[in-house]
Amino acid sequence: MTRSHRDESPDRLHVITGGRSSGADGALDAVTLVVAESAPAPGMQSEHAAILRLCRSPTAVVEVAAHLGLPVTVVRILLTDLIDTGQVTARHPVSAPSRTHPFASPDVLEKVLVALHNL
Amino acid sequence: MHSTTSEPVPESVGLPQTAAHALKIAVVGGFGVGKTTLVRSVSEIRPLNTEETMTRAGGGVDDLSGVEDKHSTTVAFDFGRITLDPTSVLYLFGAPGQKRFWFLWDRLFSGALGAVVLVDTRRIEDSWYAIDRLEQQGTPFIVAHNDFGGEAYSLEDLREALDLDPAVPLVRCDARERASAKQVLIALAEHVRSLAASRTPAQESAT
Ligand SMILES: Nc1nc2c(ncn2[C@@H]2O[C@H](COP(=O)(O)OP(=O)(O)OP(=O)(O)O)[C@@H](O)[C@H]2O)c(=O)[nH]1
Ligand SMILES: [Mg+2]
Numbered sequence: 001m002t003r004s005h006r007d008e009s010p011d012r013l014h015v016i017t018g019g020r021s022s023g024a025d026g027a028l029d030a031v032t033l034v035v036a037e038s039a040p041a042p043g044m045q046s047e048h049a050a051i052l053r054l055c056r057s058p059t060a061v062v063e064v065a066a067h068l069g070l071p072v073t074v075v076r077i078l079l080t081d082l083i084d085t086g087q088v089t090a091r092h093p094v095s096a097p098s099r100t101h102p103f104a105s106p107d108v109l110e111k112v113l114v115a116l117h118n119l
Numbered sequence: 120m121h122s123t124t125s126e127p128v129p130e131s132v133g134l135p136q137t138a139a140h141a142l143k144i145a146v147v148g149g150f151g152v153g154k155t156t157l158v159r160s161v162s163e164i165r166p167l168n169t170e171e172t173m174t175r176a177g178g179g180v181d182d183l184s185g186v187e188d189k190h191s192t193t194v195a196f197d198f199g200r201i202t203l204d205p206t207s208v209l210y211l212f213g214a215p216g217q218k219r220f221w222f223l224w225d226r227l228f229s230g231a232l233g234a235v236v237l238v239d240t241r242r243i244e245d246s247w248y249a250i251d252r253l254e255q256q257g258t259p260f261i262v263a264h265n266d267f268g269g270e271a272y273s274l275e276d277l278r279e280a281l282d283l284d285p286a287v288p289l290v291r292c293d294a295r296e297r298a299s300a301k302q303v304l305i306a307l308a309e310h311v312r313s314l315a316a317s318r319t320p321a322q323e324s325a326t
Contacts, residue, residue, distance in 0.1 A: 030227050031141035031210050033134070057133030060141055060210060062198055066167035071193065072227075073172050091139045096230030102257045103315035104232040108142065108207075112232070112308045115203040119161060119301050 028076045033058040033091040034083075047078050048087075055088060132164060140207045144307065145228045145258075147216030148237030149245025153265040153294035154213035155197050157237065160300035162199025162211060170195050171223045194220050196227070211304075216249030225256075233307045234260040237294070240272045243280050250281060259311045261288040263303045 035058050040049035047068060054067055065075040082088035097104055104112075146154045158166050172193040196214035203209055214224055216236065228234070234253055238246045246262070253260045264277055272280075278289050288310050292299045 029141075029230060030212075031143050033138055033141055033208075057136060058138040059134070060200075060208075062169055062210070062212075063167060063200075066169040066198075071170045071172040091141075093141050093143075093230055096142075097232055097258075098230065099257060103259065103311055103318065104142070106312070106315065108232070109308055109312045109315065111203055111207060112142065112209060113305065113312070115201065115209070116301060116305050116308060119201070119297070 027092065028061055028079060028090065029093055029096075030062045030072060031060045031093055033060055034064065034079055034088050035059075035091065036087065037089055038087050048082060051075075051078060051082060052087060058091060134202060134208055135205050137205045138202070138208050141210060142203075142207065143210045143212060143228070143231045144304065145224070145231050145234040146211060146213045146237060147224070147234060147246075147249045148265075149217065149239060149242050150215060152237045152239040152242075152245070154215075154237055157235070157263075157265070157292075157294035157300045157303065158197060158199040158211045158213045160294060160297045161201060161304060163202060164200050166197040166199045166213070168195055168197045171227055173223055192223065194223050196224075216252075217245060218248040221248070221252055228258070231258060233311045234258050235303055235307055236260055236262045238262055238264050238277070238281070239267060240264065240277065241267065241269050243277075246281065250283065254284070259307075259314050261290065261303070261307045261310050263306075264289065264291045265294045266291055 034051075034055050036052040036055040038052065040052045044052075047070070050068055051064055054064060061075060061079065062072060064079065065072045068075060070078075079088060079090075083090055095101075095105055095108070103109075146157055148154055155166055170193050172191055194215065196212055198210055198212045201209045201211070212227065212231075214220065214227070216224075234249075236246050236249050236253070250260075250262070262281065262283060264272070264274070274289050274291065278285075281289075283289060288306050290303060290306050292303045294300055
């Protein structure tokens, strides 16, 4: 199994996140689409700048993680920073299936089926 | 097989500016069963690889059996993507489905419209736990037998070996073939649609 940050020591990840662990990031789903609202500023933490460049077009949280070579957990924290300062906005998955409503809506399923048939 | 920060991100890889609704489908199964191959066959991007990590303090971890490091666990998964229309995009996650990984996937897969359990007849038992777990969660799923051309199994025998509910579709596929991988996803979407249609309001209030 490949590990994208095999050489990344826990210390380095600790520095990137400012020592915070996940907590206030509960709202960021793996497929929440994030979009940059501003350009990277000089002197900005390099990971923040990389996210702003990457997210010029909408990008899922997992894509940000893959492109930065960082675990999803760490990326959630970095994104939360940028969302808090308004540099990034989030487009959350709407009406996703849940325990109480386990099925996607008929409209969504129809859209998926049409697109799959056209693949 | 992994990307790094130094890798340039081509403009064409980005989603349309109008993209707003992301959906997900999980592809789970044992090691080497063809998860990445299936994702690659239908994805518009080369599958990307990343990791989910969780620490014991990270919350809600009550089953760490089989996990070597008690403090932090890291498991790789990969994913691909299909843009459905200017506003919607479908992500496909490929992840190992064995018991010791599920506490990581519960969050990753929550809100998934459905799941595909890939089965390899050389190691059927690798898929038992994933099937149990999806049943418990009430996540709609189908089972796809990725045929490696080993000992021939009829789908009936396989259904029995998996102790699979007759209502759960079981299909055969070749994950390397785009057309075959596409049929697997269509079978899943059709299954979810029929489940949703058969769940009348009366049944809903009865549960
Ligand atoms: N004969 C045959 N080979 C296949 C098929 N699907 C995948 N393979 C091969 O099986 C090997 C494993 O496939 P992967 O897609 O990497 O499997 P995986 O489930 O992602 O594996 P891990 O991520 O390591 O658990 C690769 O060499 C594939 O080319 C198939 O349908 N038939
Ligand atoms: Mg794989």
